[in-house]
Amino acid sequence: MQLPLGELCGECRGDIDRRAGRLGRLIAAISTALVAIYVVVRMPPDPTARMVGAGSIAIWYLLTFLVAKRVLREYLK
Helix, strand or coil: CCCCCCCCCHHHHHHHHHHHHHHHHHHHHHHHHHHHHHHHHHCCCCHHHHHHHHHHHHHHHHHHHHHHHHHHHHHHC
């Protein structure tokens, strides 16, 4: 079976997705740890503020992972 010029086979695409996922998780974890340290240091002792801070840290991880994975997937092609 011939692939069109510039196309990747399914196995190669899966390998790229796995590598991008691993690196994306690492980048997101490091970035999230730095943001979490900053938020903990700057956070007032109010429980509501702490809950919002924890939620924002979780969202930060998710968004950073998704962006890093997509960028890495394009870079690793």
